[in-house]
Amino acid sequence: MTASIKVLLIDNHPLVLDGLKAILETYDHIDVVGTAANALAGLSVAVEKRPAVVLMDINMPQINGIEALELFKEKLPSTRMLMLSMHDSREYISTSVMHGASGYILKDVATDEIVAAIEAVASGGTYFSSGVYDVLMERNRDMAQALTSREQSVLLMIAGGKSNRDTALTLEISERTVETHRKNIKRKLGIATTAGLTRYAIENGLIER
Numbered sequence: 001m002t003a004s005i006k007v008l009l010i011d012n013h014p015l016v017l018d019g020l021k022a023i024l025e026t027y028d029h030i031d032v033v034g035t036a037a038n039a040l041a042g043l044s045v046a047v048e049k050r051p052a053v054v055l056m057d058i059n060m061p062q063i064n065g066i067e068a069l070e071l072f073k074e075k076l077p078s079t080r081m082l083m084l085s086m087h088d089s090r091e092y093i094s095t096s097v098m099h100g101a102s103g104y105i106l107k108d109v110a111t112d113e114i115v116a117a118i119e120a121v122a123s124g125g126t127y128f129s130s131g132v133y134d135v136l137m138e139r140n141r142d143m144a145q146a147l148t149s150r151e152q153s154v155l156l157m158i159a160g161g162k163s164n165r166d167t168a169l170t171l172e173i174s175e176r177t178v179e180t181h182r183k184n185i186k187r188k189l190g191i192a193t194t195a196g197l198t199r200y201a202i203e204n205g206l207i208e209r
Contacts, residue, residue, distance in 0.1 A: 004031040005122045008051040010042035012060045023111050039068035046076055052122045058085045058092060069099035080121040093132055097203055098196050103127035146188045154181040159201035
């Protein structure tokens, strides 16, 4: 018999939360170990229950789901995060991925797709509902076109953990030029941190994990 997947649900809308719980509990291999109305309460439950998957809304009080992703990743690095949202905007989707979400599905998808997403991320994969995947791929194409070949080289060096000095020596340019490229890359990709740039490179297959 296949082991059940422990799932935690976080949403500040009681009807959504109760409905999801009731539906998912009809699947023998899904074990809803808890629910929470906000991310901080959900984190406390997650630390206690150790779910395999957290299914979390984005728009919530106190801190939103995207902000909460890093807290979950810090406390529970092995727990997989799956975002459930009504928003299919590039900003929400890409930011969720950059902060560590393994999947992103829209609230209007069929129940079977939610279950498929839970199964996929629980097994170590990723899952994006079709509309979300299209938005993500379009954004990645835009980004690839936005970066010059030199900026792409600098990005690879940064993501590989190289310092500005090492990058400058390898590419035979000045450290000041490297810093300028770094700032331009962050601006074009909309990513503020070096960790974010590294995650972007990994997620897009530019470097290995």
